[in-house]
Structure formats: C-alpha cells, structure tokens
Amino acid sequence: MSIRHGLLALLEQGPRYGYQLRTEFEARTGATWPLNVGQVYTTLGRLERDGLVRPDGEDGEGHVFYAITEPGREELRAWFVSPVRRDNPPRDELAIKLAMAVTVAGVDVAAVIQRQRVHTVRALQDYTRLKARALAATEAPFTEAPLAADGGGPDRGPDRDSQDLAWLLVLDQLIFQAEAEVRWLDHCETRLVRHAARLAARPARPEPAAAAPAAPAAAEQAAQVTPRGSRKR
C-alpha cells in the first residue's frame, strides 16, 4: 500500500504535521489499514530525502510541519494518472492454501472451502454493518461533528463530507472483494465436483502411454469437424 502517495495527497491540501497526517489518513480509510505515527515519520523522512516534501516550520506546541514540494506535486500527479499495476499481484494466502490443498493428500478441500465461505460471509456482514452506519451518518441531518478534538483540520464542512465518501468507497471495496472471494469459492467448488466426476468417469487404470494420445486424437477430430460444420451454415 502506498503510504508515500497517501501522505503526498494529504499534504497537497496544505502543510500538516505527522500526527495530523495519521489522523486524516485514517479518517479517509476508516483505520482499515492502521498507520502508526512511527511509519508516518519514517515515510516523511524518505519523502524529504527524495525532495518531495520539505519541513515547513513548527507551531507553538513543537509540531513540525511538512509541505509538499513541486517535484512532490509532480510525483502525486503521476500517481493519479497511472493505473495501479496488476502485473505483480500481491500474494493471496487463500489462493495459495487452495492450490496446496488440492495437491496434498488427505485434505478435505470442500471443507476448507466451506469454512472460508462462512468466514468471508461473516466478514461481509461485518463490513455491511459498518457501511449501514456510515450511510446513516452521511444521510443524517447535520449533527455535532463526531470527529472530535483536533480532528480534521480547519475547513471541516466539505472536508468532512469527502472524508465520509472516502470511507464509504473503502468499505465498498472491502465488500466487493469479499463478495468476489465468495463467488470464487463457489466456482472452485463446482470445478472440484467436475474434476472428481471426470476422474470417476476415466477407465479404471488407464495405461499412460495408450491414454495420452487418445485425447489429442479426439481433439483433432473435433477440430476438423467444427470448421466443416460451420462452413455448411
């Protein structure tokens, strides 16, 4: 996850100090990816080293402010105009687990799938509950700002609205991802059943040498038949 670019985006709105950045990051993402202040300062250090931010004075309480630099703005613009790359998908533990489960003898893959399905659906319920609350909060007439104390910076009104929107988008993403996982699990299950049926339909002990050429031959026949059939139409 790009904390770097996240911080640049926040600094684009004006100078901020570390703790403030953490608070605002979490207001937008609902602490889905909790940040500790240490990470924020480490990242600010690197951004400063790379010339993308610069220190911008202190306030009376000793908070060190940082401001985005012109190269920082360019970096941020480049981030927004380029897609998040899919060519290095993050490791997915569940995909790895299922890939292993189907190859390790004695694992009840259907049970692995069902356990995961129940867990993921429950997560969906949990996220949906959060979303219902967030929706109720956004649709409720203006109440006392729940973001207390030094919450969200000076311009609270529209800022608050876009923070709520950001949090809803993040929740929706979690929900859609969980849904996709459940659908994938359903699909895996079907595939397993088909696979088992195919294995069962195979002759008892196929001679590897004899069985192997049979399939390509059949495929060739099919390939010859199809074009002829389609030409007739």
Add this chain to the structure above:
Amino acid sequence: MSAQGWDTGRPEPGAEPEPGAVLRMRGVSRVHGRGAAEVHALRTVDLAVQPGEFVAVMGPSGSGKSTLLTLAGGLDSASSGQVVVEGTDLGALSRKALAAVRRRSIGYVFQDFNLIPALTAAENVSLPRELDGLSGRRARAEALAALAEIGIGELADRFPDEMSGGQQQRVAIARALIGDRRLVLADEPTGALDSATGESVLAVLRNRCDAGAAAVMVTHEARHAGWADRVVFLRDGRLVDETAPLAAESLLSGAAAGSDPSSEGTS
C-alpha cells in the same frame, strides 16, 4: 434508527426454547414424487427466526432455498415436520384458516415486485388490510403511514408503472409489513435492481427488522446476504452451516474512525 439491531445484539438464537420466534421450522422435509422419482427438496430443516432478526438463506441453485421459503409462507405444505408462524402450526389449519394466517401474518417480497398494476402504491399496500375487513379509510391511513415510514410517502398515489424498480420494491416491503404482519419472506428481492438501488432496498428491509420485523431472504449474492444478522447455508436440501452472531467489535478493529471519536485519542 438504523442498524440498531446490529449494535445491541439480540438474544442468542438457539439458547432458549424461544417462545417468541416469529417463524419456527422443526424437522421440516419436503419430498416431491415417489419411489424412484423421489426428490428430497428439503431434509429435516430446523430454523427459528426471532422478532427483529434478518436471516439470509444462501445455497447453490437446487439446494432448496425457494422450497424453504414457500413452506415458511404456507404456499406449500411440508411432507413431514412443523412450520409454526406466530405460534400457529400451519399444518394443522384448514385451507381457509391458512389463507387468513398467510394474509395476516406473512408478507412476501419477490424479485419482480408483484404489485397490482391497476392500483396505486397506497392501494397496493392497503389491499391486504381491506381483505382483512378494515374500512377503506382506515386501510388507506395505515398504508400512508407504512409508506411514510420507509420514506416514500410522496409516492402514495403513483401507479407501479410510474415508479422505478427500487421504489416499487419499497412499496412491496411496505405491503409485506402492513398491519400486524411481522414476517417478511423475500425471494431475491434485489435481483432486478442495479447495485445501488438494491442496496437501498436492503437498507429498508434492515431498518424494518431493526424496528421489530423478522425477515427471511433467499439470495445467491453474498453481498446482499451481508445485510443479514445471520446467514444460513443450504446444500442438497439440508442446512449445513450458519454464520456466528456478529461481535460488537468490528473485524476492522478501531474502524469507523469517521464515526468513532475514541479512535482519535489513541497513541
């Protein structure tokens, strides 16, 4: 108003004999055909739904989801076992008495809304109450109140073809819960709606449950099941699994920073 049932948690299902269950299915089976052609659509299903509870039923097609719903609603009768709605054993009723229970205690919401095209929203909603013997005026007053409660009071005099799908489905929910009816049986209620509209319809159903109704919704979409308090899984006619009650604390610990001031003060 919203989502309170989710926050407070309800009596643990299955902990007590639950005299208050709105729907209780005990050992319910449904067999179609005989001998070699015998098909077990449902096998000894036990399910209790409490007031305020929203239960989603998931399962592959052919797993018995719709059969479960038609049995719960008294539209079909069980081959064995008991279906009890608001304390009344449906299997013990005469045809006429069953029709009365269906009308007074149970509401349906279908994928295709099933509103009567020649009637306005208010007339559609008040119809079951008029059939109950209420005066037209009282039935209309109740219908207007029911429509207002789900935020579509202004649509009272529109005809179904003058409303969007989402609006029609809300009218159907109002109709399902008019009078003393506390049990909504919903079969893929958002199947015909786009995702944002479907969501707002589910939010309405959720709110009605938080206000004390009980709902059983059949769906094949996990995202929709996410609105329920409990999700049960059907497979080959059996209930094979269900989700545990949600904990008060979210999985995203410290989440909802936007609405939880306590997350501000930490660290």
